[in-house]
Amino acid sequence: MTKIHYPYNEFxxxxxxxxxxxxxxxxxxxxxxxxxxxxxxxxGEFYNIRQVYAINTIGYEGTKKLDEVKVFHLPNLENGNRVLVVDDIVDSGDTLVAVLDILKREYPKVKFFTASLFYKPTAVIEPTWWARQTEDWIEFFWSEDLKQ
Amino acid sequence: MTKIHYPYNEFxxxxxxxxxxxxxxxxxxxxxxxxxxxxxxxxGEFYNIRQVYAINTIGYEGTKKLDEVKVFHLPNLENGNRVLVVDDIVDSGDTLVAVLDILKREYPKVKFFTASLFYKPTAVIEPTWWARQTEDWIEFFWSEDLKQ
Incomplete structure (x- = not known):
């Protein structure tokens, strides 16, 4: 897999x-x-939305891929009617599917949308909106820029 | 108050x-x-810490400053011993104080540290670590860069 450097300006x-x-x-x-x-x-800044509630997942322990993605630190979405779930990349798609499954189960009346910067066509789910398709390994600036 | 443009590279x-x-x-x-x-x-990337759990606050309703900062979407810190709370700017300090108060009450055994990019000397609390003092109004890139 090709490694692609992905600086802030491209982001x-x-x-x-x-x-x-x-x-x-x-x-x-x-x-x-x-x-x-x-x-x-x-x-959140662009759309003037203050309700930005992060959620957490674990898909790996060390380098071992877990059989299922654990989802935790769930936000309370009782006051949300239309919710956009965002991630950097939809790779296998397992993380996004796990997050949507649990949120839809907890909040059956909420309408969910999904968005990512990158989407791999081999993923099990396609986000509602994505910016770029890729087959590469993306080295995001947030992983690299403080190392230098 | 002087407005200061704050691009990604300075961040x-x-x-x-x-x-x-x-x-x-x-x-x-x-x-x-x-x-x-x-x-x-x-x-989180720099220190290789995956346990990055965002918390939410409300200090304003519209342009009206509330009497007290509301803190919600609290993370479960049972597995955390030493926790770093981070924000972009410690201005009045009310937000950071409110967050620390509730987290310390919920997790009395946890050791808390605080860090911010900017710190105003007039704030009611000084974070454990900060990068820059300021008296200005900072226009962060994350508020500005998608507008252009």
Whole structure:
């Protein structure tokens, strides 16, 4: 798999692509921690949404992929009618599916949308909106920029 | 108050200043949403900490400052011994104090540290670590960069 360096400036441009694609309204943003945090913050600012409630998942223990993704630190969405779940990349899609499953079960009346910067066509789920397809390994600036 | 534009590149350099000041270990990061989300993500990557659990506060309704800051979406810190609470700016300090109060009450055995990029000397609390003092109004890149 090719490693692609992904600096902040590209992230910013891709977020603009994403906001141009997003054609529905929502009142709450749920970023998946850690990957979706910066995206959640910037989309929250852009759409003037303060209800940005991060959720957590564990899919690995060390380097071992767990049989199922554990989802925790669930937000209370009783006041949300339309919720956008965001992550950096939908790779296998397992994380997004696990998050949606538990949120839909807990909040059956809420309408959920999903958005990611990157989407791999081999994933088990396609987000409602994504900025770019990729087959590569993305080295996001948030993983790299403090090392230098 | 002078408005200061604060682009990503300065943010990155200030995060390096912050990590150079941080001289204690911790196992969990609690970013205050929305301001602390990008910081929480980048510090989580830098320190290889996956336990990044965002918390939420409301200090304003519209433009009206509330008498007290409401804190919600509390993380479960039962598995955390040493927790770093992060925010973008400690201005009045009311938000950080409210978050610390409730977390310390819920988790009396946990050791809490605090970090912010900016700190105003007039605040009621000084974070354990901060990168820069300011008296200005900071226009963070995450509020501005998608508008253009």
């Amino acid at each position: 910013r441009e891709d977020l603009k692509i994403l906001t141009n694609k997003i054609d529905q309204e929502f009142d709450t943003i749920v970023p998946i921690s850690r990957g979706g945090l910066s995206i959640g913050q910037m989309l | 990155r350099e200030d995060l390096k200043i912050l990590t150079n000041k941080i001289d204690q270990e911790f196992d969990t990061i609690v970013p205050i949403s929305r301001g602390g989300l990008s910081i929480g993500q980048m510090l």
